[in-house]
Amino acid sequence: MFRPLHAVLASMDRLTDRGESASIPTPPTRTVIRAMVAATAVVVAVGLLTGNPVFLLGLLVFLPAFAAALCTPRQTALVSAWVSAVVLVPVVLQPGGERIDDAVLALLVVAFDAMAVYGSRVRITREEELVRLRSSAAAMQRQILRPLPVLTDDVLVDGVYEPVQQDELVGGDIYEVAATPWGTRVLIGDVQGKGLAAIGAAIAVVGAFREAAHREATLTALVDALEAAVVRHNDYSRPRGEPERFVSALVVGVDKGAEAQIVVCGHPPPYVLHGEAVTTVTAVATQQEHVPLGLESLVDEPRMVTWFGFPVGSTLLLCTDGLTEARAPGGGFYPLEARLGGCTDITASRLTRSLVADMRDFTAGTQQDDVAVLAVRRSPHQPLELHSDGVLPADALR
Structure with missing residues (x-):
């Protein structure tokens, strides 16, 4: 048949x-x-x-x-x-x-x-x-970034990281969390450019953060160490004919006080979600914002620390411009602050994943750049223990 x-x-x-x-x-x-x-x-x-x-x-x-x-x-x-x-x-x-x-x-x-x-x-x-x-570049980039979520005595950090993987291979979005004697320190940044050269700069910054976060007692000294790492990386790359890189970044310090501190280095501003309110930290830090890492020699003003309210139960949202500059097919930018208004009472994990999913719908599935989104949830001032199987308690993810 x-x-x-x-x-x-x-x-x-x-x-x-x-x-x-x-x-x-x-x-x-x-x-x-x-x-x-x-x-x-x-x-x-x-x-x-x-x-x-x-x-x-x-x-x-x-x-x-x-x-x-x-x-x-x-x-x-x-x-x-x-x-x-x-x-x-x-x-x-x-x-x-x-x-x-x-x-x-x-x-x-x-x-x-x-x-x-x-x-x-x-x-x-x-x-x-x-x-x-x-695939190799994306695997290398993921290898240098810490798996999420991360729980410290001060905060729970969860988020989403998605490299774009276009013709330029991958971008240079980075993040890191360090529990130090001076509280929890969080880094999020975006290396200028894409490809393996950008990953090299990302490795330099993340490595410097992991060391200096436990060595430097002040946030400004920590950022100075990151600045020096970018400058050294550019010095090593210049003889190979590679262009100099700069890195936009935010470094946040959270301890047991009701406020947190931040140093802004040419990066999109964070948002504080508390109760029904959504507050951008830019309103406080506009005068303190500084140039990206690697460009400090071009300005005279030193980098400054800004303090902002970060009470228990609030969430600090950090992101790269892959989210804030995502465009709809008609050309409009993703309205991040407006979208956050309906996401003030959900877990850190749901917050970041729902934002990324909503951004995909907004852009009709087109991802123009790497996307890194971190939600830093202020924890009660008491130790949180894992279950015997190593899983976080359910209420720890609130």
């Missing part, structure tokens, strides 16, 4: 796609077959209507070129074989045809088909290499 058409196409999917990289998006083989049959039918129909079907069949020579740009090498070879058969058989069987013309046409068809298959293989090879580079 004959198998149904869909079963035949499914079998061909498995046969022709076997061994191809699953990481490269390509159309299913059944779709390719349907498209080439439909294109052939259109060309044949037009040829019969115009009275010159053999001449118009030559238009099918361009099909393998389209396949080379979109399909796997095996799919391209399938399209090429189909075009060769459809074009050459009528030409060869046509009575009274010129043999030299037929031979030239046959050579051109075979040459175009071979070039299409070769081009498809080169494209797939390059795309696979790019995917491997993207």
Whole structure:
């Protein structure tokens, strides 16, 4: 018995796609077959209507070129074989045809088909290499960042980090949390540029923070250490011809007092959510905002600490410009502060994940930049113990 058409196409999917990289998006083989049959039918129909079907069949020579740009090498070879058969058989069987013309046409068809298959293989090879580079860079970037959530005696920090992984590989969003003798210190930042060079600067800043957060008693001294790390990284990178990098950053210090301190280095402002109120820290820190890390030598004013109210039960939202500068298809920016108005009484985890999901809806699924969002939830001043299985108590995530 004959198998149904869909079963035949499914079998061909498995046969022709076997061994191809699953990481490269390509159309299913059944779709390719349907498209080439439909294109052939259109060309044949037009040829019969115009009275010159053999001449118009030559238009099918361009099909393998389209396949080379979109399909796997095996799919391209399938399209090429189909075009060769459809074009050459009528030409060869046509009575009274010129043999030299037929031979030239046959050579051109075979040459175009071979070039299409070769081009498809080169494209797939390059795309696979790019995917491997993207995956390695993203894995490297995730390796240097601490898994979330993080619980200290002062705060619970939870959040979302999503690298964009476009042609520039990955971006340079960073974050870190350190429980120190002077309270909990939180870093969030964004390295200028993308790619492996940006990850190098990110490693320098995160490494400097992890060391200096436990060494420096003041937040300004900690930020000075981060500034020095960026400058040193640029000094080492300059002989290799790499551009100098700067890093926009926020460093927050939270202890057992009712206020927290912050140093702003050219970064989007944080928001404090308490009760039904949403307050931007920019209203307090406008005069204290400073240039990004790596650019301090360009200004005369030193970096200053700003204090702001951060009572028990409140949440501090930190993010990079991947969230604040996300654009809708019409060009409008994501209205972060307006969206926060409806998210004042949810857990830190739900807050960050709902914001990222809402941003995706706002931008119609288009992610233009890395997105890092942290929610710092002020904890009661009492130790929180893990269950015997290592899981946080449910009320700790409030």
